[in-house]
Amino acid sequence: MTDYDPAKVAEIHRHLHSHLPSEPALRVKALESLLVEKGLVDPQTIDAWVEAYSEEIGPKRGAAVVAKAWTDDAFKARLLSDGTAAIDELGFVGNATAHLKAVENTDGIHNLVVCTLCSCYPFSLLGVAPNWYKTAAYRSRAVRDPRGVLAEFGVEIADDVEVRVWDSTAELRYLVVPQRPAGTDDLDEAGLAALVTRNAMIGTDRVLSATAPEAS
Amino acid sequence: MDREPVFDELWQAQVLAMADAMVAAGTFSAGAWSEALGSALKAAEAAGAEDTSQTYYEAALEALEGLLQGSGDVPAQMLEERREAWRDAYLATPHGEPVELP
Numbered sequence: 001m002t003d004y005d006p007a008k009v010a011e012i013h014r015h016l017h018s019h020l021p022s023e024p025a026l027r028v029k030a031l032e033s034l035l036v037e038k039g040l041v042d043p044q045t046i047d048a049w050v051e052a053y054s055e056e057i058g059p060k061r062g063a064a065v066v067a068k069a070w071t072d073d074a075f076k077a078r079l080l081s082d083g084t085a086a087i088d089e090l091g092f093v094g095n096a097t098a099h100l101k102a103v104e105n106t107d108g109i110h111n112l113v114v115c116t117l118c119s120c121y122p123f124s125l126l127g128v129a130p131n132w133y134k135t136a137a138y139r140s141r142a143v144r145d146p147r148g149v150l151a152e153f154g155v156e157i158a159d160d161v162e163v164r165v166w167d168s169t170a171e172l173r174y175l176v177v178p179q180r181p182a183g184t185d186d187l188d189e190a191g192l193a194a195l196v197t198r199n200a201m202i203g204t205d206r207v208l209s210a211t212a213p214e215a216s
Numbered sequence: 217m218d219r220e221p222v223f224d225e226l227w228q229a230q231v232l233a234m235a236d237a238m239v240a241a242g243t244f245s246a247g248a249w250s251e252a253l254g255s256a257l258k259a260a261e262a263a264g265a266e267d268t269s270q271t272y273y274e275a276a277l278e279a280l281e282g283l284l285q286g287s288g289d290v291p292a293q294m295l296e297e298r299r300e301a302w303r304d305a306y307l308a309t310p311h312g313e314p315v316e317l318p
Contacts, residue, residue: 019306019311022227026303027295029302035290136257170246171246
């Protein structure tokens, strides 16, 4: 009588050796070690990238760009005509940003950014894309029903406001420049940058608060 | 919503880091990466995978493996053998000691 079940044995093994990584983690480990041996990636570059994008970059750079555009009309004009050159002035160009097009919200226009194909995103400016940006639900509905999607983010767009949807690609990515909130005349650039949310720069947030959210 | 953790697990970050590094180095183009990722996401969706970040990152890993197989840089069998080697190394290493390939 035999009741040897390889799947069950493997399962028991996994419990005994609880530090065995998950299947995708093992695949990544295998891939990375091979790529390092072949000289195709530098392990320090990978570690530095992971650290920077997990902790530091976030959307802070994008917020700095927006705050500068709010306070410096000449910079704003350059940003809107050639986004890549403008963010280069601030040292924020990364290969992942590709060509950057900045699109400005006005009283009559709201801009919304999506990547219908995958998840193209200006991550050297905004950090890693939020999980919802990568979902099939967002990618498929942002173009078809932008007002419905915005409503789910709690953003109601008046009927007389035109919604423009921008579909990102590997070569061209977008940054929404939200409207500067009223009552912020006495704030400097850093104070203004603190008001700019990541979602506002993707377009799933529209009206910014004039006071910065409490840091948590 | 602005404060959700960026990655659920380290390997997810490593997938994006490797892809970005190889685009920067010209191993493949940004366009090729985006096409491969788009196809993998479509395949996952067609297979009925849940619309979650886990699905997204698994598709990203598929896409990366596929590109490197296609270019001949990392053939499927080499990858499979290396994964088994790492698995064995983990199973053979007592808790608390660094895991290394033999």
